[in-house]
Amino acid sequence: MSSHNVLEGRGLKKSFGPTVALAGVDLTIHRGEAVAIMGPSGSGKSTLLHCLAGIMKPDSGEVHLLGQRVDTLGERGRSVLRRTRFGFVFQFGQLLPELPADENVALPLMLGDHSRARAVREARSWFGPLGLAGMEGRRPGELSGGQAQRVAIARALVTRPAVVFADEPTGALDQATGHDTMRLLVEATKHNDASLVVVTHDPHVAGWCDRVVEVRDGLMLTGRPHAASPSPHTASAHAVSPHAVSPHAEAGGR
């Protein structure tokens, strides 16, 4: 396995009773790559994300993160894995309504070993680069949908994960806001040397990714590179990281 590969799923199968959700899927995510998983409802794309992210155990097959097998870990081990090596952005409802935005972002750090002061300081440093300056003390109910998703992106990245999983991250947003959110998500993950896996049924969202894989009836159809230029959007990437000076060195040092 090449060190270029960050996450690798091999022969993933998963059934729910008589329903086959995954019928043997192989998928490799490379370092710094943004991959869109597309497919109609019920095709198994969400199950694929759940198996790759350690949310579910596949019935058979293997999942490797940076060369280490992770699907055999117990519930607790997978929890720690999700908290430390992965980041998550969901459609909505992932922010705790009673916490201000900065504390929502700081939460994963506080769950680790960070002191509260350090976690909040670190969390706040993400607000400026993500266009959220001044929103630190606002609570999720006082943010717009797009702002809330950017807070969610900050929370996904604050632990400097290897892979960010996004499940319909723009599903609750209008098109323009969805575009902005996707651009920030892709740029921010790339800038932090993380890979991105997006589950979506929206071709516009998929258009932001380097590669699109399609899932149909539990099987992968294609692994084609994106039709357009490899990644037009990342070319314009400005520093979407609190440590603009040398984010790569820091992220790579994990």
Place this chain on the structure above:
Amino acid sequence: MRNLMALTWRLLRGGGRRGLLGSSLTVAAVAVSTTLLIFAVAVNFAFAGRAGREAWRSPVPAGGTARAIEAVQADLVRGRLVTVVHVAVLVPGIAPPPGLTRLPGPGEVAMSPALAAIANLPELVGRFPRTVAGTVGDAGLIHPGELVAVVGHAPADPVMSGRGTAGHRPGAPATRVAGFEGATTPDAGAYSALAAVASVFMVVPLLVFGGAAARLTVARRDRRLASLRLVGATPGQVVVMTVAEAVITAFGGAVLGLVLYAAASPPLTRVEIAGGPWFVADLWPGVLPLAAVLLAVPLLVGVSAVAGLRRIVVSPLGVAKRETPPAMRFVRVTGLLVALALVPTLGFGARVGVVVAVLGLAFLSLNLVGPWVVALVGRVTVRAARGPASLLAGRRLVDDPRSAWRTVSGVALTGFVAGFVGLLAPSSSLSAQDDVVASWLLRDIRTGTLIVLVVSFLVAIVSAGITAASSVLDRRQTYALLRLAGTPLEVLDRARRLETLVPLTVMGGGSILTGAICATPFAKVGVSSTGAITLLVCVVAGFAGVVGAGALSRPLLRSVATDPAPRPD
């Protein structure tokens, strides 16, 4: 209107398993409230019933023509009180007292069943005439085991001229009466007043709890109702639908509560007050009061639901947009201070009505101050928080102090009761040997106190359990997503526990102190160790119960958080 009702019914039934769970929580909450409310009402009727059945033994001097002479004598046989009523008829045809079909003539006696059963004891042989002329029925007895004899005399007998009556409390000297209607005895009056005070103590936490039950329904429906509002339902339609749903649920709960009460009443009749247990009928206040409770409960729940709905009705977006709540103002505290300032002016001789009013005032002020203090406690917790659990708990307290207050209010108010009676509870050494009724009264205050405490703790514990479960249901999506993102459930669990324990510790202690201050002017008998121990046991049991009830929702948290693909519903 009919369409609206049909839609409400469909929404209620089609809520799915979690919707059903939420509805059952409301039903359970309302059922327990109703059971306890019926009990609180029944207590008053029960004592009034006793007072009425006892009245004929409190002779009222005739204003006009006297038609009979009545004297009442009481003494102890093997530690049990025997009441002997001596009667002599002056004008034939006078109606007999309740429980008797006819008055015993000279040389005859009528006995209560319990007395007839022990009439052969050596102490009693020869005390009464041999000719038994009838039975003193239930209508003339305070309690089923009461020992009562009615002895007939000629008007000229010495006992009928006022001599020879013993000095025991229930006694009355020979009195020329026009009839046997009598009057409420002072003891019966005292018991009725104490029952009224006990009812206040039980009803106030019940109202808080009932309000929580109603808001439970509304909280679950918030999102759905806001969507209905967004698609164009008028405020009126939304109100009708929510209130209809709350009232339907509450009525089901109220009926279940009646059934629960029926199941609980047989053991309750065995509680001994004033020397004896109760007739089964004593605990059934009659059709009208029961119907009133069964109607009032759904009505109150409906009103509470409307209050909870204001936000939605004002703006369709009001619910979706959660804003930082305005800080609770200090004004709330001044109400409590005013009530506390009034208490010392009462003194020992204050009338029962005034005492009840001031206690009620102090209680309601505590209820106003509660959320303010919870918010304060929350801010301190947030400032001091180091780990994620305490930070979450503190933010939750600041975010919705009223909800946290509803969880702890039962124990906080019970703490007030416990502080109040903890000092008042009379020590047994004070019971007067020569005055059996006075010693009963002292013992009964303790029994009554225990019952009120048990009721309050039941409310507190059930309310804590239900509030914890509903808060899990309300946040199920966020909890599930947090778990997906790797948040350990223990952190969420610890946060939930702290969220109850922190205000409970602060406010439980605070209200016990408040209760103790309120009791000071009344506590002439001094602090009793029994009272202090009772207090301690109750505090410990209350904490354990509330924490345990909160822990019961842990499986629920686990089940909602392990939903692999949470979707908003």
